[in-house]
Amino acid sequence: MSISNRMLQSIERGSWIRRMFEQGRRLKVQHGADKVFDFSLGNPDLDPPAEVLAVLAEEAARTGHMIHSYMPNAGLQEAREAVAAGYNRRLGLDLVPDDVVMTSGAAGAMNITLKALLEPGDEVIGFVPYFAEYTFYVDNHAGTFVPVPTDATFLPDLPALEAALTPRTKAVIVNSPNNPTGRLYPAALLEGLAAVLTRASARFGHPIYLISDEPYRALVYDGLPCPSPIAFYPDTLVASSHSKDFSLAGERIGHLVISPRCAARAQVRQGTIFANRILGFVNANALMQRVVARTAGLDLAVDPALYQRRRDRLSDALHAMGYRFQKPEGAFYLFPRSPLPDETRFCDLLLEELIIAVPGSGFGLPGFFRLSYAVEDAVIDSALPGFERAARRAGILA
Numbered sequence: 225m226s227i228s229n230r231m232l233q234s235i236e237r238g239s240w241i242r243r244m245f246e247q248g249r250r251l252k253v254q255h256g257a258d259k260v261f262d263f264s265l266g267n268p269d270l271d272p273p274a275e276v277l278a279v280l281a282e283e284a285a286r287t288g289h290m291i292h293s294y295m296p297n298a299g300l301q302e303a304r305e306a307v308a309a310g311y312n313r314r315l316g317l318d319l320v321p322d323d324v325v326m327t328s329g330a331a332g333a334m335n336i337t338l339k340a341l342l343e344p345g346d347e348v349i350g351f352v353p354y355f356a357e358y359t360f361y362v363d364n365h366a367g368t369f370v371p372v373p374t375d376a377t378f379l380p381d382l383p384a385l386e387a388a389l390t391p392r393t394k395a396v397i398v399n400s401p402n403n404p405t406g407r408l409y410p411a412a413l414l415e416g417l418a419a420v421l422t423r424a425s426a427r428f429g430h431p432i433y434l435i436s437d438e439p440y441r442a443l444v445y446d447g448l449p450c451p452s453p454i455a456f457y458p459d460t461l462v463a464s465s466h467s468k469d470f471s472l473a474g475e476r477i478g479h480l481v482i483s484p485r486c487a488a489r490a491q492v493r494q495g496t497i498f499a500n501r502i503l504g505f506v507n508a509n510a511l512m513q514r515v516v517a518r519t520a521g522l523d524l525a526v527d528p529a530l531y532q533r534r535r536d537r538l539s540d541a542l543h544a545m546g547y548r549f550q551k552p553e554g555a556f557y558l559f560p561r562s563p564l565p566d567e568t569r570f571c572d573l574l575l576e577e578l579i580i581a582v583p584g585s586g587f588g589l590p591g592f593f594r595l596s597y598a599v600e601d602a603v604i605d606s607a608l609p610g611f612e613r614a615a616r617r618a619g620i621l622a
């Protein structure tokens with residue numbers, strides 16, 4: 225055996241993604257890619273904002289001595305200034321550039337944070353259903369992922385959180401707007417969460433960090449507010465990116481924001497910057513940092529109304545067929561209850577209709593399935609008859 229048992233186990237745990245991928249590919253080869261309705265990928269398909277593309281073109285054309293050289297591990301000063309300015313304007317904070325570390329996406333920000341924080345065996349809490357990669361990110365840094373339930377509307381269950389906290393709890397991950405549920409966490413919930421963590425930090429004699437994973441922050445519908453935990457809890461670390469707001473997921477540019485009220489602010493900064501270096505990221509993409517330096521402070525984003533229209537198209541039609549779900553308030557996912565108790569069987573029924581969905585067990589919550597509506601209107605429209613036949617076969621539609 226040439227790779228580690230730990231890695232073999234991770235591959236096995238993540239194998240449902242590969243299976244889906246392979247099933248999808250097989251179907252596309254068999255029936256033609258345009259006949260298969262792939263709702264499985266969280267890959268933003270809107271064009272980036274024109275202003276961002278214009279800056280990117282200018283920056284790519286720039287020449288100069290060492291323009292493509294290594295950068296400071298923390299990132300370009302101008303990029304960190306622009307990110308800090310964006311948060312300060314939006315949330316009325318007082319971040320300085322040193323509170324920002326430029327990263328390779330929100331995923332890079334989560335990994336440098338966990339690398340900096342965790343002792344082996346430390347516990348990191350996440351709420352069910354969760355972005356599956358959290359379990360692997362925590363495992364990357366020798367931590368233990370602890371799943372905690374949400375309520376019937378997918379908001380974190382605070383009494384359950386309180387019961388799950390132990391002296392080994394180092395961090396709690398929250399994600400609003402949420403993947404896979406599309407839920408936004410309201411201010412009252414964040415206040416309650418902050419109170420629970422403040423009490424527990426005092427009881428255990430060390431801070432419990434709140435890691436707020438916010439890559440979907442700009443994708444919010446119906447003008448709803450999307451408060452950030454950083455405004456509620458001092459030991460908050462925000463992981464975010466331009467994967468979704470700028471539709472630049474493949475360019476791998478994001479940031480970590482360390483709350484100015486975080487007690488160990490300087491250490492967390494040093495630790496995460498060093499982690500950027502030794503995890504092999506070295507520095508976030510240099511060209512994209514120059515783009516961020518000129519765009520992050522400007523409130524640019526793809527138009528969420530475009531995703532909102534798709535949400536309405538898909539959710540109105542599915543609701544009329546008898547599917548039941550919490551209507552998404554942000555991000556671009558719908559997380560309906562499976563009409564069959566075993567959601568993998570229902571996903572197989574959908575596959576027979578050439579519709580690819582992700583079973584809820586992949587997010588720690590069997591009995592549901594996830595649809596990404598980062599797909600064109602035509603894909604939604606063409607898939608609806610298949611959803612309807614599957615609803616009939618599953619018995620929710622007469």
Ligand SMILES: Cc1ncc(COP(=O)(O)O)c(C=O)c1O
Binds near residue numbers: 266331439467
């Ligand atoms: C909840 C969540 N967190 C983090 C990420 C990673 O995003 P990024 O591309 O910024 O690394 C994703 C990507 O889909 C996500 O859905």
